[in-house]
Amino acid sequence: MTNQKKNTATLIGIGTAVAVLIACGIALTNNIGKSTREISEEDALKKMDKLLKNVTVTETTPRKATVDFSGSDLANSLPDINTYPLTITGNGEIDIEIFVSPEKAGTGSDGWMIETAKAFNSQNLRTTDNHTMSVSIRNITSGxxxxxxxxxxxxxxAYTPSNTMWGTMAVSNGADLHMISEKLAGNVAGILISENMVKTLSSDYGDINIETITNASKDGKIAMGYTYPYTSSTGLNFLVSALHSFDNANPLxxxxxxxxxxxxxxxxxxxxxTQQMRNAMGSGSLNACIMEYQTYVNxxxxxxxxxxxxxxxxHDNPMYAVGNLTTEKEQVLQAFxxxxxxxxxxxxxxxCGFNQMESYHSTEPEFDAVTLLNAQKLWKEEKDSGRPVVAVFIADVSGSMIGDPLNRLKESLKxxxxxxxxxxxxxxxxYSNDVQVNLPIGEFDLNQRSYFTGAVEDLSASGATCTYDAVLQGIKMLEESKSAIPNAKPMLFVLSDGETNLGAKLRDISDIVDALNIPIYTIGYNANLSELTELSAINEAASIDADSEDVIYKLGSLFNAQM
Structure with missing residues (x-):
């Protein structure tokens, strides 16, 4: 097992985050934060203005600072591997570590490979040199x-992702992978649609398949959701399959x-x-989603x-060897x-739900690495359908953030x-005792990036925590931007390490957030903040529990997915 540490300054961050992943500590929330009293958009704006009359809001003059693009590769911000701890630790004289995707490295029906590893390790098998064999398992998403x-x-x-797409892309990007087996356990990706919706779509479109489903979504007949294609196997599979359905000859x-x-x-x-997608289905926000059959059948x-x-x-769970293994490690991997x-x-x-749709054969081709990588790039560029995102970051600079917490927040944001x-x-x-506008909304060109970097560097901490006063100010800025950027997608990102103890309460603003339908992504630093989860839940955003080890990777994934 090789551990190559890279000295990247980005790993001191504690910042914001999405995408990727449950393994990344991201939890998509249900509607637990919804207000029980609905108000109109007009009344919400009036209430917001009324509440803001009690808030002291000052504007600071931002300065330009140097923008550093040296760490723009998302992989450079990966946290220490122990963020994803071993779930099985082998004790053989020759032990191999395997990256295993979550649907087979979890618990219960998701724990097939865990139980298989336990059984294998108990055999006390030996190599040709008479050394005992064992395997260690690390639960980690394929991407x-x-x-x-x-x-x-x-x-x-060794590495066993959900499907071969990841191996194809990894080899294209220079990874030294060798296929040991194309299939360890059979599985299939699919789209879940309610029985009533199937009848409706059958009447309107005929046979139900990915082409008719994507067409129905284009026509506004269904609310379709899918998972982040940079880390989710099912999400990546859906992306390229949808593109192929739009043009069989050239999906790009x-x-x-x-x-x-x-x-x-x-x-x-x-x-x-996929688990987060299930939560969204349960909340009623979606009536169609993607999922593996193994999850569905259980x-x-x-x-x-x-x-x-x-x-x-x-999704037949291939097995790859990683790098040049010793002869004995090769024996252990082949034996396992x-x-x-x-x-x-x-x-x-x-x-456990595998090997149950063995008759299914894909109608799509085996996409090459160029197609897969360009599909991800296309998704990043086109996922907002030409609509820009308008976002306001709301940073907690109260007294509890003094010192290292604030320094890490700054580094992660930059x-x-x-x-x-x-x-x-x-x-x-x-925000702390009051609210400061550190940088007005502007197009994120190099000039605005420079001002953003300077504004973040100049943040200083003291005082109390008026989170919801700052949220109201952020909403006001988004509403005021609508005339200049009418077709934009508004969103807020709230970064905090503590409970609100000053100003407006969540109950005061929840109906405003609900009526204006602005998603609010919340990031709790080294904390479990139930109110932040409720705030995100109002409009189906994500609430992230982050720590100083993995927050930059999470934040990078979130920005990659949303902006």
Missing amino acids: TGSDYIVSGKYLPD SNTAVENFQQFQANVPFVCYT DPSLQKSYQFIPFGVR TDFCLSSEQQENAKK SSSQYIGSKNYIGLVS
């Missing part, structure tokens, strides 16, 4: 595992892009994991309410692979801002 391997930040001995053609823009215009939001409530429509390449493929372990896999597209519009607000 994040690929990031570690491609960047060289941390190299396991102008025709495919135009259809993707129309489709994306009716997608409420992108989640980071939930009787899903089977009762939804049909599973398969799509894309199979053979053990996984034994009839007993395959039957156990079936009990580093992660490199993932924000230049066509978006960004502002910055900070």
Whole structure:
């Protein structure tokens, strides 16, 4: 096992975050923060203005500072690997570590490979040199595992993502991977649609498949959601399959892009994991989503309410060797692979929901690395359908942030801002006893980036915590920007390490947030802040529990997904 540490300054950050992932500590919230009393948009604006009359808001003069683009590669901000702890630790004389995707490295029906590893380790098998064998398992999403391997930040001995797309892209990006087995356990990606919606779509479009479903979404007939294609296997599979459905000859053609823009215009939001997508379905925000069959078949409530429509390449959980293993490590990896493929372990896999749609064959081709990588790039550029994002960052600079917490917040904001597209519009607000507008909203070109960097560097901490006063000011700035940027997607990002103890309360502003339909992403630093979760829940944004080790990666993923 190789551990190649990279000395990147970005790892001192504690900043903001999405995308990726449950493994990244991101939790998509349900509607627990919804106000029980609805008000009109007009009344919400009046109430906001009334509350702001009691808030002291000052404007500071921002200064320009040097913008550093040296850390713009997302992999450079990866946290220490122990952020994703080993779930099985082998004690053999020759032990290999394997990156394993969450649907087979978790608990219960998601724990097939965990139980298989336990059984393998108990065999006390030996290499040809008479050394005992064992395996260690690290639960990590397919995309994040690929990031570690491609960047060289941390190299396991083996890697089993959900599908072969990650291996194809990793090899194209320079990773040294060798296929050991194309399939450890069979699985299929699919779209879940309610029974009633299936009847409606069948009447309007005929056969139900990914092409008719994406067309129905384009036409506004369904609210379709999917997961972040930079870390989610099902999300990446859906992205390239949808593009292929728009143009079978060239999924990256102008025709495919135009259809993707129309489709994306009716997608409420992108989640980071399949589990989070399930939460969104439960809240009623979506009536169609993507999911692996193994997850679907293990939930009787899903089977009762939804049909599973398969799509894309199979998710057969390949096994790769990483780098040049020693002869004995190669023996351990081959022995473990053979053990996984034994009839007993395959039957156990079936009990966990794998190997149950073996007759399904993809109608899509095996996409090459160029197509996959360009599809991700296209998604980043076109996911907002030409609409810019207007965002205000709201930073807690109360007394509890003095010293290292504030320094880490600053570093993470500066580093992660490199993932924000230049066509978006960004502002910055900070708060303690009162509220300061540190940077008015402006297009995030090099000039605005320079002012943003300077404004972040000049933040200083003291005083109490008036979070919701600052939220109101951020909302006001977004509302005032509508006349100049009428087609934009507004959002707020709240970064805080403590409970509100001054000014407006959540109950005072929840109906305003609800009526104006502005998603508010919240990031709790080294804290478990239930109120931040409730604030995000109002309009189905994400609430992130971050710490100083992994927050830059989370923040970079969030910005990559949303901006």
